[in-house]
Amino acid sequence: MKRRLRRLLALVCALALALSLSGPVSAAGDIYFTVLNDSVVSLSDSTMPTWSGGVLYVHYSAFDGSNTARIGFDISFSYNRSSGMATLFNTRQFLTFNMNNNTSYNALTGEYLNGRAILRNGQVFVPVALVCSFFGLSYSVISIDEGYIVRIKDNSVVLSDPDFVEAATLSISRELRSYNQANQSTATPGVRPPTGGSGETETNDLPIEEEPDTADSIPVYLAFRCDDDQGLSDILDILDERNRAAVFFFPAEELERQDDLLYRILGSGHSVGLLAEGSSLAATRQLLEEGGQVLERVGYTRTTLALVPERQRSALEAEGWVCWDETASAIPEAGTGASSHANAVIRAIPAGSQRAYLTLDAGTESARVLPTLLTRLEARSYAVSVPLETRL
Missing domain, CATH: 3.30.457.10 (Copper amine oxidase-like, N-terminal domain)
Structure with missing residues (x-):
């Protein structure tokens, strides 16, 4: 009886609030x-x-x-x-x-x-x-x-569904009132649940498609070496804002230290690779093994992408590693103007290249110049593309 009385009082209050509106209720x-x-x-x-x-x-x-x-x-x-x-x-x-x-x-x-x-x-x-x-x-x-x-x-x-419905009557009414006030001049959108076998389709739920490269568009792949990671969070913000992807190469010790940003990188559709620069082939193999173990333990994933010394690339590629083949370094010097840096990077890409691989670090200077670099690359018909192990 008490529950029914509370429910009745809540409904009365909700009705009184609704009647005070100038607009219609949906x-x-x-x-x-x-x-x-x-x-x-x-x-x-x-x-x-x-x-x-x-x-x-x-x-x-x-x-x-x-x-x-x-x-x-x-x-x-x-x-x-x-x-x-x-x-x-x-x-x-x-x-x-x-x-x-x-x-x-x-x-x-x-x-x-x-x-x-x-x-x-x-x-x-x-x-x-x-x-x-x-x-x-x-x-x-x-x-x-x-x-x-x-x-x-x-x-x-906390609450069961029936108890929640009873407790939330006024909250629901407030939300509906605010919604109607915001939509007084437009028809109320929304859809009813489809009845069996309606076969309805929607025109705006089609999958998004990546724009294909044109004859005048040269794919460019970006890599960030994360031994210096002071600007990593800002770099991720910039890439997210521009809807661009990159590959991030981590040494083993940084994978463990930056686990939160690692999760963000993986969750945002970027690629992760291992940074291993041993003084010998055997030393680099050991670094790759250690980095792979850490990545599997911390990030629950594996990779064959690697940034290694150029003289060791052939041997490691024969063992199944996909090694980063840098076209040009895009790591900025401290204090270099963003426009000057972007122009220098573009000039460093050999004429007639079918694709380009640019390497930056994850420091604050790279974060500073990255927006200008992305803008200049795309203005010159370089399409910043998604780096995948099967594509590099």
């Missing part, structure tokens, strides 16, 4: 609220859950705990438009969506999974069932008078 069933454990996420067209092909999708931010605007799950997200890779990851698991070929896979084991990500108005949406299953979460879809709740939960959830 029709029931058209609105999808995202809830994380016991918290209602701000209602927005750009992040509202959606259906496609009978599968329920949610905006990636529903899982991205790195969003400081709210308390999220212990999961981070990265999306590299250039490579078409979207990844949800933590320190133990990597779930990668290839937006170019509509596949998903466990990046640590290579196992392909049943699901894909889609683009909606340029935003990445992921299948809620697949992601929850992969990371040990659960979800429920709850029908309410205002529409539907998509509730994603981990083991810290």
Whole structure:
């Protein structure tokens, strides 16, 4: 009886608030609220859950705990438009969506999974069932008078679904009121769950495709040697902002020290290699073995990419290593102007080259000149491309 009374009072308050609005309330069933454990996420067209092909999708931010605007799950997200890779990851698991070929896979084991990500108005949406299953979460879809709740939960959830619906009545009403105020002059978007076998399609969830090289476009691959890593975080920010990828070569000791940035590099679709510059072939082999063991232990992955002394490349390539074949050094000298540096790098690329391999370090000077270098390269028809072990 008390529960019914509380519910009735909450509904009365919600109705009173709704009646004070000047705009209309959206029709029931058209609105999808995202809830994380016991918290209602701000209602927005750009992040509202959606259906496609009978599968329920949610905006990636529903899982991205790195969003400081709210308390999220212990999961981070990265999306590299250039490579078409979207990844949800933590320190133990990597779930990668290839937006170019509509596949998903466990990046640590290579196992392909049943699901894909889609683009909606340029935003990445992921299948809620697949992601929850992969990371040990659960979800429920709850029908309410205002529409539907998509509730994603981990083991810290407090309220059951019925108790949450009762407790969140005013929060739901506030979100709906704010949403309607923001959309008074436009029709309310949103979709209802498809009925069996509707076969509906969407025009804006097509996979993104990497632009092919043209006859006038020369691929350029960037590498950063991370023995100096003071500018590494800034370099990653710049590459993410420009949607460009690179390969990062680490000595064994830096792999362990920079494990957080290593996870970010792997999750952002970049490549990781080993930096090994022994005084002899045997010494370099030993460094590669040590680096490989650390990478497997810390980053849960393996690599055959290596940056080694030029005189040792042939022997190591015969053993299966993919060695970086530098076309020109792009490591800037302290105080060099960014424009002067970019021009010098371009001049150092031999005329008639079919491709170019540029090496920078991960220091603060490289971070300073990188934006100008990227701009100048692309202005001269050098296409900064995704470095892969099968492509170098």
